[in-house]
Amino acid sequence: xxxxxxxxxxxxxxxxxxxxxxxxxxxxxxxxxxxxxxxxxxxxxxxxxxxxxxxxxxxxxxxxxxxxxxxxxxxxxxxxxxxxxxxxxxxxxxxxxxxxxxxxxxxxxxxxxxxxxxxxxxxxxxxxxxxxxxxxxxxxxxxxxxxxxxxxxxxxxxxxxxxxxxxxxxxxxxxxxxxxxxxxxxxxxxxxxxxxxxxxxxxxxxxxxxxxxxxxxxxxxxxxxxxxxxxxxx
Amino acid sequence: xxxxxxxxxxxxxxxxxxxxxxxxxxxxxxxxxxxxxxxxxxxxxxxxxxxxxxxxxxxxxxxxxxxxxxxxxxxxxxxxxxxxxxxxxxxxxxxxxxxxxxxxxxxxxxxxxxxxxxxxxxxxxxxxxxxxxxxxxxxxxxxxxxxxxxxxxxxxxxxxxxxxxxxxxxxxxxxxxxxxxxxxxxxxxxxxxxxxxxxxxxxxxxxxxxxxxxxxxxxxxxxxxxxxxxxxxxxxxxxxxxxxxxxxxxxxxxxxxxxxxxxxxxxxxxxxxxxxxxxxxxxxxxxxxxxxxxxxxxxxxxxxxxxxxxxxxxxxxxxxxxxxxxxxxxxxxxxxxxxxxxxxxxxxxxxxxxxxxxxxxxxxxxxxxxxxxxxxxxxxxxxxxxxxxxxxxxxxxxxxxxx
Ligand SMILES: Nc1ncnc2c1ncn2[C@@H]1O[C@H](COP(=O)(O)OP(=O)(O)OP(=O)(O)O)[C@@H](O)[C@H]1O
Ligand SMILES: [Mg+2]
Numbered sequence: 001x002x003x004x005x006x007x008x009x010x011x012x013x014x015x016x017x018x019x020x021x022x023x024x025x026x027x028x029x030x031x032x033x034x035x036x037x038x039x040x041x042x043x044x045x046x047x048x049x050x051x052x053x054x055x056x057x058x059x060x061x062x063x064x065x066x067x068x069x070x071x072x073x074x075x076x077x078x079x080x081x082x083x084x085x086x087x088x089x090x091x092x093x094x095x096x097x098x099x100x101x102x103x104x105x106x107x108x109x110x111x112x113x114x115x116x117x118x119x120x121x122x123x124x125x126x127x128x129x130x131x132x133x134x135x136x137x138x139x140x141x142x143x144x145x146x147x148x149x150x151x152x153x154x155x156x157x158x159x160x161x162x163x164x165x166x167x168x169x170x171x172x173x174x175x176x177x178x179x180x181x182x183x184x185x186x187x188x189x190x191x192x193x194x195x196x197x198x199x200x201x202x203x204x205x206x207x208x209x210x211x212x213x214x215x216x217x218x219x220x221x222x223x224x225x226x227x228x229x230x231x232x233x234x
Numbered sequence: 235x236x237x238x239x240x241x242x243x244x245x246x247x248x249x250x251x252x253x254x255x256x257x258x259x260x261x262x263x264x265x266x267x268x269x270x271x272x273x274x275x276x277x278x279x280x281x282x283x284x285x286x287x288x289x290x291x292x293x294x295x296x297x298x299x300x301x302x303x304x305x306x307x308x309x310x311x312x313x314x315x316x317x318x319x320x321x322x323x324x325x326x327x328x329x330x331x332x333x334x335x336x337x338x339x340x341x342x343x344x345x346x347x348x349x350x351x352x353x354x355x356x357x358x359x360x361x362x363x364x365x366x367x368x369x370x371x372x373x374x375x376x377x378x379x380x381x382x383x384x385x386x387x388x389x390x391x392x393x394x395x396x397x398x399x400x401x402x403x404x405x406x407x408x409x410x411x412x413x414x415x416x417x418x419x420x421x422x423x424x425x426x427x428x429x430x431x432x433x434x435x436x437x438x439x440x441x442x443x444x445x446x447x448x449x450x451x452x453x454x455x456x457x458x459x460x461x462x463x464x465x466x467x468x469x470x471x472x473x474x475x476x477x478x479x480x481x482x483x484x485x486x487x488x489x490x491x492x493x494x495x496x497x498x499x500x501x502x503x504x505x506x507x508x509x510x511x512x513x514x515x516x517x518x519x520x521x522x523x524x525x526x527x528x529x530x531x532x533x534x535x536x537x538x539x540x541x542x543x544x545x546x547x548x549x550x551x552x553x554x555x556x557x558x559x560x561x562x563x564x565x566x567x568x569x570x571x572x573x574x575x576x577x578x579x580x581x582x583x584x585x586x587x588x589x590x591x592x593x594x595x596x597x598x599x600x601x602x603x604x605x606x607x608x609x610x611x612x613x614x615x616x617x618x619x620x621x622x623x624x625x626x627x628x629x630x631x632x633x634x635x636x637x
Contacts, residue, residue, distance in 0.1 A: 020591055053630075055630075078553050078556075079553065081551060082553020093633050094546040105550045106549070
């Protein structure tokens, strides 16, 4: 269970302070699939970053699987990021100097897993995302969809409890988008908690729970609400 | 070492910048090796023991123009007596020239009068029989001169058969396998045989630049030159006082002149002035080279961190701790400096071989390659600390920021 209690975040650039997140309370149960929707600049990425321990909140408490995150040091937080959380970024962020295989293996290197086990894990995931034939390719030699699949495989390789996906289909065409969404849905059905930020209502529709972020404030929404408001036929 | 392969591959991708830095380090290294070598040599030169009790010695000259020889000798002994009687004076002797004063006389040394070439060269110090004790030179074998050996003549007294005392360095160059054999052996100075009756540990020669400056001979003949040089040894810590006492004493005679009143320390400083200047210059050169290396490494590491902010953020998001990021950049930097040092070492060895083959100079000894590598690698590591810490402080959220 992930629990935000009065968590806020602001950014200070010289003398300009941006309140990206107002104090927020949010509880995420394990196994949920939540979509965060909202206009650009509303705070979706910031919220996901806080949830994913990429950003430290300015106030409030974040309890991750029973641990108060604010009491953890860098090493412990790095370990949590490594073991419990998988990230899927809008622009993939595969490391350009490594081949697909090495990219997927990277989190396991940080977790100091034995190399035999690592090999089995990575090949299994390459199979699962359909990239077995591209293991030795550099990221620049892959299509966007393939890169995102590799990135998802990388996110899954430590078998994390939570996957964070910030506009995972933002740079993909329709077909690739559908494939990536199918992958995420399957994972969720297998028990992985998925937290996704998106602009795309069609995609949000595929999740169990939708949360709207607006000016750093969150509101639980049902899709019907959006459908009627934006005139979409469900 | 799990990061080694990708570090190398990303260095290879970057090509130009690391390569230039490696070349820069290699060239710096080559200059550094030679500078360190020269500096250590200069240092050894400057700090080499003179063998003399440097802090209690001073000397002066009394000109004896137009005096009869017998008058000259009588006056000299009168002065010696009077000075010796002063309370602050421990000893006083006559000497032909002061070590490191840039004045003196040298000889070819032969082991046989018929040898066509000399075995070595040496300078001669000659004066009162107790000159060794006044100088504070340490006798390590054989025996010293005694009063009966002393004689005042108009030359160095090479024809006399009192025997000579030589420095250990000279003994070693005559008998490289065992210098003790020098004792009792005969050497030839200007075809005249001399028995070696004693060996002293260290004795600086007249000229600090002379190749044979450690080879010296002592004879017990007072050489009656126009100017008689007195070497005075004061009691510990009383040199200033003693100088004043001696001058006051001698000035009681209104006809007397004193020249060249100088402490031994002054002679030594003057003799090593050039070496000291070179030593200081070399220190600046070395510091400069180290700074250049550090600047290069600092710039390259900073650049490589700046270029990879997103990648570093991504690694952090995937679970790399701060330490692991610091380690990555440390290894990268070590690789570059190691390549530079290795290339520099190859260049140095190449240059060494050329120097040895064509110029008959002594090559830079091996350990200096190790010292210089250590200097280069250490300065590289220090220079990379700040950029590496900067890299470790990049937020993992960097990975999610657009642009
Ligand atoms: N590192 C930062 N420094 C300063 N301001 C920031 C930073 N990150 C985010 N912000 C600001 O915080 C607010 C929320 O940004 P955030 O990226 O969370 O929005 P978003 O909902 O993800 O937008 P988008 O849909 O365009 O991705 C914005 O006003 C943004 O300018
Ligand atoms: Mg965003």
